[in-house]
């Protein structure tokens with residue numbers, strides 16, 4: 001399901017307003033945003049026809065919904081379909097733990113403590129793409145990298161890929177690609193999601209990309225230990 005009313009050019013932000021809206025989004029949810037058509041009060045816009053709060057970002061309906069800090073022509077689908085805990089304000093959010101958390105954690109509300117048993121919930125491809133890597137990642141779980149045709153990479157971590165989802169295979173948007181993993185010694189299953197623009201080369205984890213020599217092209221530098229083209233994946237947790 002897409003947050004996407006096609007062909008609805010609702011009139012907002014058609015004047016290159018995205019850039020202004022981006023900066024407003026960074027400032028605060030309650031920022032007032034002004035454009036050619038007037039002022040939009042974002043404090044009451046969660047279900048507005050034109051502006052929608054998505055995590056810490058603002059999505060604007062121009063030609064379909066477009067993400068605030070990652071304006072992107074591509075529409076995504078949810079990576080999970082079971083109910084998940086909200087991440088806002090928790091250690092699951094992007095940039096938490098002093099920046100060590102380079103992604104977001106999507107954690108089912110019905111989890112091990114609530115009696116969740118295997119098989120664990122599916123993880124779905126957010127977009128069409130090609131599997132470019134699969135490897136042991138953390139506490140007995142794996143990471144799966146899928147590259148879209150526009151070179152952006154989504155890294156699904158702390159999971160187990162399904163049979164047949166291996167390097168070189170092409171997957172379709174919405175396809176089941178993995179199951180959430182259970183990390184050794186941790187009483188929750190989840191998927192940890194990371195997002196890269198695809199404009200750099202080398203491994204997605206880069207232990208040297210930390211203070212004081214950090215270089216991040218699209219996010220505020222923190223000790224992510226990631227490749228410089230790291231993006232903020234927060235909106236994936238809020239897709240309808």
Ligand SMILES: [Zn+2]
Nearest residue numbers: 103104105192
């Ligand atoms: Zn995580």
